[in-house]
Amino acid sequence: MSRRNRVVFILAILLASSALSAAEVQLTAVTLQAGKPVDINFSRTSRAPSQAAMQATLLYDNGKAAVKLSFEKMEPAVLFAGDISAYVLWAVTLDGSAENLGEVIADKKSASGSLQGYTGKKVFALMVTAEPFATVTRPTELVIFVSSEIRGTTVQKTPFSFTNFSTGYQPAIDSISGIQYNDDTPAAVKQANKAIEIAKKLDAAAVNPKAMDGATVAFGKAMAAAGNKKVMADQARVAAQLASQAIKDTIKANEAKAAAETEAKRLAEKAVLEQRATTAEGESQRIAQQLKEVQVQREVLASETKNLALLTEKLIAEKDAIAADRDAVKAEWDKVAADREAIKAEARRLAEKAVLEQRATTAEGESQRIAHGKSWPTKPKTWSCSRKSSPPRRAPSPPSAMPSGPTGKSSPPTVRP
Secondary structure (H helix, E strand, C coil): CCCHHHHHHHHHHHHHHHHHHHHCCCEEECCEEECEEEEEEEECCCCCCCCCEEEEEEEEECCCCEEEEEEEHHHHHHHCCCCCEEEEEEEEECCCCEEEEEECCCCCCCEEEEEEECCCEEEEEEEEEEEEECCCCCCHHHHHEEEEEEEEEEEEEEEEECCCCCCCCCCCCCCCCCCCCCCCCCCCHHHHHHHHHHHHHCHHHHCCHHHHHHHHHHHHHHHHHCCEEEHHHHHHHHHHCCCHHHHHHHHHHHHHHCCCCCCCHHHHHHHHHHHHHHHHHHHHHHHHHHHHHHHHHHHHHHHHHHHHHHHHHHHHHHHHHHHHHHHHHHHHHHHHHHHHHHHHHHHHHHHHHHHHHHHHHHHHHHHHHHHHHCCCCCCCHHHHHHHHCCCCCCCCCCCCCEEEECCCCCCCCCCCC
């Protein structure tokens, strides 16, 4: 493997490992007290120039905090190359929001300088990151410095983690720790060139054409003043500022458009949901009405079932009563039939008895007639009585059949003396 390839390989590994580690940074927020200044030192990360240093003084008064940052031996951010061209100071709160306090201008080798920024926050931490342009609204993962040691006073400190980084812009190299800016071209020219390049990619001229026209004119002047580095740097800074402003406006417009589209989508989804809710409510009411009707039908059916059960019980009772009556009638019929047979049998017996008695009577009469026929005298006998005599009675007639008595039996003939 050649030396160049080894360098590229090592830089790729460093870039990947640092990107992973920078996805979360540990910060310490301070709680400011009104009228009491706080001096803070910054800790340098592995990405920062190895000789660079930063300090800041914080003062909270009249509802806002003033941040005065000073730095020394900084190298231009354009050394990161790729999409990076500027440094930005951030005020970071515990809830994960970050406020851009301004650009840390380091446009030459071992640059020193200061920055005055303001924020309405009272509890926050500070950090410096490398950015594609100075007006970004969300920090990249390229953290250069973080606030750390507090000098000379006692304030409340709150450690916390910050992870709300943007990932849309990337450097060509991950660290400039051992690199210095030795290019003859002022760093401001490269910064302006990068800002204009990004602005064109975003079509910033469509949102803020005036700023883009001014940036183009200023950059042209910078390039025309090749023999005067101060003029080049001054015009390049103007071009960078105008391009950054155009980028900021474009991003804001795009965010507003995205927010409007999101809101329109939300409202459309809400309308759909409301329509569905209305439909569902109507359907629920219809189902409720159907359920009510079904309940009424069930109650009617239950009533009819109850009445049917009562009618069934009544019919069963009537059936049982009819069966009992039928059994009673049958028993009565059987009794009548038995009585009839008994009467018939009695009638036969009585008839047979009458015949036998009739025969007996006839036989007895015949016997008496025969007996009288043998013993009677030829002449009539003269009867005497102390009473007045009566004429002799007529001789009895021969026995004959006599009418039956009340009991149906034949009465014997009456013989008078």
